[in-house]
Amino acid sequence: MKSYLITDPSYYHDLKSFEEYLSKIFTLHKVDFVCFRDKTSRDILPYAKVFIDCCKKRGVEKYIINSRLDIAKKLRFFGVHLTSLQLDLIKEAKEENFFVIASTHSIKEALFAQKSGADAVTISPIFASPNKGKEKGVDYLKEFNDRLSIKVFALGGIVSKKDIKIVKSCGVYGFASIRYFASDMKI
DSSP, X not given: OEEEEEOOGGGOSSHHHHHHHHHHHHHHSOOSXXXXXXXXXXXXXXXXXXXXXXXXXXXXXXXXXXXXXXXXXXXXXXEEEEOTTOGGGHHHHHHTTOEEEEEESSHHHHHHHHXXXXXXXXXXXXXXXXXXXXXXXXXXXXXXXXXXXSEEEEESSOOSHHHXXXXXXXXXXXXXXXXXXXXXXXX
16 A cells, blocks of 8 residues: 655744654655645745655655645646645646646545546545544545545545554555654654
């Protein structure tokens, strides 16, 4: 099963601590995909550059940026993770040859993303996760995965090896998490 790290600026406060955060995660965990997500910094371009540099140094080739197709184009990211409000951008991102992951919260959204050409979707929240609404649960995850022909990443509340084992039993392509990878971080 593939692992998908999503970054969170609550674990770093400047460029140096961001680089340290990534380096520590890459040392402690095998990461197949990594998404730079920062919804709080005013100027994310310097962070995006550090992110790409860290990924390249560690041999992580599948580095993705969240929601920022403009920066994905400018810095030539491997891919882009579009929000559920950006599903109409899937075709444009595919025309740029990006690997596209779409955030989805329903079968309807996921089927639309699949039809639009997305390479993968996330479905969330599977387990309880702060400020993410009611958990969908593993029965929903299994049904969701069975209805799609593209890659599915389980997301939301996946914080332990036990959680990973549970979502793996549903047959999904992978899991995505912030807190699982950052569990050893001090904030």
